[in-house]
Amino acid sequence: MGFDPRQWSGGRPEQRVTSNVEALLAENDALRREVLRLNRELERLQRQQRQRIRTEPRSHRAWSEPSAQAPPRISSQQVRAWGQALAQQPGWTALRQRGLELLIEQLNRSGFPAHLTLEQRLDRLVRGLGTDLMAAVGAKPNKQTTAVLAAFTLFGVRASEWLDEDPQRVVEQLRQRQDQSGSRRQGRRTRTDQRQTDRQDDGHARDPRRAALRVLGLEANASLAEIKQAHRKLVKQHHPDLGGSAEAFRRVNEAYRSLVQ
Template sequence: MGFDPRDWPSGRSPSRPITGNLDALLQENAALKQEVLRLRRLLDRYERLEREPRATTAKPQWLSQSEAAHWARQLMQQPGWSQLRAGDEGHGLMGLIAHLNRSSFLPHLSLEQRLDRLAPGLGRDLQQALDGLSSKQQLALRAAFAVYGVSAREWLADESRRVVAELRQQCQRLEQRRRSPGAGAHSRQAQTANEAPPGPPPGSDPRRAAAYQQLGLAWGASRDAIKKAHRRLVKQHHPDVGGEAEAFRRVNDAYQLLMA
């Protein structure tokens, strides 16, 4: 039994008895103690986590210095390697890289920057992996990535003979263009005029417009149409079936830009 404490200040004797549930109060008190202990354990856990060094998420590495050195050695052993020249901005491997960069959809970017757009971190890893190689070896690997794009890793690993042959052919074509620049430009303009699909609306992204044109599609074509055009042109221009690696690269670049 208990009493009503409201009667106590008046000096009157308790007149309204109440029932005090002691067991319920004890149970509630025990539950509160358990909750305090749980919160203390949780706080201790968070404090330990804060004191421990946090693990950083490692970014995937596209290629290493050892891989680049291995690819360079493989290229040097192939027929035609001695005929490749480092060159300058107008010819040779350096000229080929500059030409392919100018003809890409992002001509204002360097090769490494364009590779980073296609596969984040690839251009950075390529630049770091080339340390320690000779100038010609560096240019050959960079030219391979300029020609084949992201798939250059597979080509360098499995088809080094084809890579050297392709680089030689590309350098020879570049030299022919330098000797007669008007003929190639005229033929390309005529082909574009005859085969170009309807143009994009005013104010549209010129890079996407060029990508649609490269795939032979009208502006705003569906993703299914882009995939079908890409499959058709890849089969047509793949070097394994006699196509040009430069055209193959342009098709892949256009596809990746439109599907991004």
Template structure:
């Protein structure tokens, strides 16, 4: 049964002195009842709003996940993971480290092949390995290096063959360590292969490496890469002679290096 406080004030109450007295309650009972009804409706509205927010909370992760996925797909399609500018910057940083001259372009190529053969999927190329790890990474890397890689870009490829997807971190943060690791791995590869080659084979291979390294170093002196043509070599030589000739205030040592590089490339 319900209770109406309006009836409470009419209920007699016997005090200690034996006299019947009515309870003292507020006179604005109607206002209290209206306020109570209003609060009940507000609670119902808040419960409905809370239920709606809970439903939205369960739906939001799916929408955000699909949004992130679509953004990732669109960004991966529009921007390469490795650019030619990055390869050039990494190569220049490696070339400035101690021990760089000990690395050989042909030796770096042999090192890449050996690292691929010793990987989990020995039948895969470097591009295929990297593409399996991160979709498109190997394809973008080879496109950035180009069809005729120089010694610097070969070193970048060897870094990716050695470190995998973390190569970009090593190349950005500790290029000196990269050169040191590549030198060590190249020496190990040469030692392991020397026992399986005859002395004449070793002399022929070493001569090939020296010639390849000398050509790459000469091109580097002229500011060119491995794809430079004879016309480009002549133009670079003329420009650098005018810049470094002692008669125009240039360095005799720099002029000698430029001339030696040109003589080697045009021999």
């Protein structure tokens, strides 16, 4: 049982403390009821707001979105300027649109994970970058805009820097990669053929495990933990989306799979 100050008499049962106490208690009860009423009203308004957001079309509530749509990271004007700059560089005539398209497909397949498109890969690295790039290029890319796409496939998020600062180097790299891709398709040089060119090691055929370890920069007695650590390091170093070599990235992954399978 609690203490009721109205029953306190200071030792004299015939007296009761009534001055202001009953008024204070009544005021306290009134305040408590008012707080409960305000809380119920707030909950009701919040429910109405949530219901309105769920049912109202997005276009009607765009004004109330917390932030406006950000401007595109890459504009069609930028893509055109990059394409025109590339077309003025030595070696441009050696590039072919179909060859660039095949190069984009090849580099995407050699990336990780291989099923991602260029748009998805760039969006993973920088939110919206791939979407903005494809929108700027348009539905029917020509040779110039295809070369821009190939540059982003080759250099990843750093492609804009290369296109702005050294378009001649971009053309050289694309031409070299296109030639390499074309020679592989024409010659159909298999992995067995590639291994045969590396088969001299003091006059004896190279051991496949030792060859794979050398790709990862490891000795013959390397442990599984050392193999995994070297693989993680080299994958980051050679990842095409970070400006690395797609061919080196492929060789590192193949070597790792042959060692752990």
